[in-house]
Amino acid sequence: MKIFEDLTWRGLVHSASEGVEKHLAENQVTLYIGFDPTAKSLHVGSLLQILTLARMQRAGHRPIGLVGGGTGLIGDPSGKTAERQLLTKELVEKNLAGIRSQLERFLDFDGPEETRAQMVDNGEWLTTIPMVDFLRDVGKHFTVNYMLAKESVKSRLESEDGLSFTEFSYLLLQSYDFLVLHDRYGCTLQSGASDQWGNITAGTELIRKLRRTKAYGLVSPLVTSSSGVKFGKTESGAVWLDSQLTSYYRFYQFWLNTTDEDVVKYLKYFTFLSHREIEGIAENHDAARHQRGAQKRLAEEMTRMVHGETALATAVRSSEVLFGGELKDLEPAEILDVFEDVPSSELAADDLSAGVGVVDLLAQSGLAQSKGAARRLVREGGAYLNNVRIGDEQQNVTREDFLGGRVLVLRKGRKAYHVVQVQGD
C-alpha cells in the first residue's frame, strides 16, 4: 500500500498540498518535522509526529527531525491564546539533548544513506544569520498583509493581549528553516500538526519564490479526545515519553483508559498494526466492549513501542496487583517494586511503637489535605489500608499492619496510592 493511502486510511491527513500523493509515490522524498524544545521530554501529543517520520522512513523516504533550538527562543504563536514566556538559552539547550535522544528511539539513524534519518537544530542557522541579511533574503518575500491573514496571527490580533513583534516574526523563521533544509538536504516536504499549516505553507511559498521549485506540506489533525479533555493530559499532568517523568505504569494506564469512542481512532493513529488487524480489533471491540480488548491492545502496543517489552511486563504486573486487591501475600520487596513510582514517605520505627492514628497517617501522606479531610474520607469509605477499606476513623495503625513489618500501602479512592516505609530499627 502506498504511504499516502495508508496515512489517509489512518485519518492522519488533515490538509495536504496539491500533488503530495503523486510526489510521494514517484520520488524518494526527504521530509522534516519540527519539535519545540519547551520541555526536556516530548509527550504523547508529539508522538503522532514522530510516528509520521517513522512511517515515512519505513516507506522508503528520508526523515529529518528538526529541533527548534532557534525558534524555541522565540515562541510559536500558533494555537496559543497568549504570548509565551521566553525560554532561556540554557534551558533550550538542555531540552534539545533530551528530545534528540527520544527521536533516536523511533528513527533509524544507521541505515542506508538514502533513507537514513537526520537530526538538525535550527539554532545552527537562525542564531548566526545577520539580521540585515535575514530581512533582505527572507523578509522581503513576505508581505505583512500575507502574514496578517494567517490564522495564528489573526486570532491573536483580536485578543486583548495582542501579539508581540517577536512572535509575529515566527512565521518567517519557520519558513526559513524549510528553505535551509531544502537547500542542504533536498527536503521537499514538511509535515506537522494542523496548527502548523500556516507556517508550513509560508515555507512552501518561500521556496517557490526563491528556488522556483515546488515544496509540499502535509499535516495531521490535532489529536482530540471525545470527552473534550486535551489529549495527553491526565489529572497528574502531561503524559511524557521519558520514563523518569511518566512511569511505565502510568504510561500504560494512560492508553488503557482510552474511551470507547476514541480507541479505534488511536489504534490507527499511533500503532503500526495493519489495516486488517485493526479492523479485527474494532469488530471485537464493538461486540464486547466491556472486555476492553481494544484498549488493552492499544496500551500494550504503545508501551512496547515506546519503552520496550520489559517495561510492558512491569506495567502489566503493576496494574494487576493494583487492581487485583489483596496485597497480603506479597513480599515487601515486590510491593516496593510495583509501587515504585507511587509517592512514598518514611516513618521512624520509634514513632510507630505506640501506633499512629489512621487519620494522622492519611494527612501526613498528603493523600488527604487535612485531618478533617482525612476523617471525611474514612467516613465516605474512600480510604484503604493495604487495599482493605478502613472502617473506623479511630483506627490505630501499628507495626502489625505493615506488610512484612516494613511496608504499608495507603489508598484513596480507586487510584491514588501512597507507600509508607518503616525507617530504622
Add this chain to the structure above:
RNA sequence: GGAGGUGUGGCCGAGUGGACAAAGGCAACAGACUGUAAAUCUGUCGGGCUUCGCCCUACGGUGGUUCGAAUCCACCCGCCUCCA
C-alpha cells in the same frame, strides 16, 4: 488629572447590620452502578477538636462605628469604564 464603577471561597457568581463558614453553578474529591469507561445518582468540599456540638481563621488591606460587620464609615491598594 477628573467622574463613576468594582474587588466574596480553586473559578464564576448571590448576598447591603444579626438566622453567614457565606445561596446557586462549575471544577475537584469520595461512594454506588459499571468495564480501572461514559452517563447517572448520593455525599463532601477553610482549619482544628473530646465531631449530631464547640473553637479558630476568612468576603482586597488597615483602622473605625456597633452588643454584633462580607454588609455602615475613613484612608489605602488593585481592576474596569468614560472624560482629559
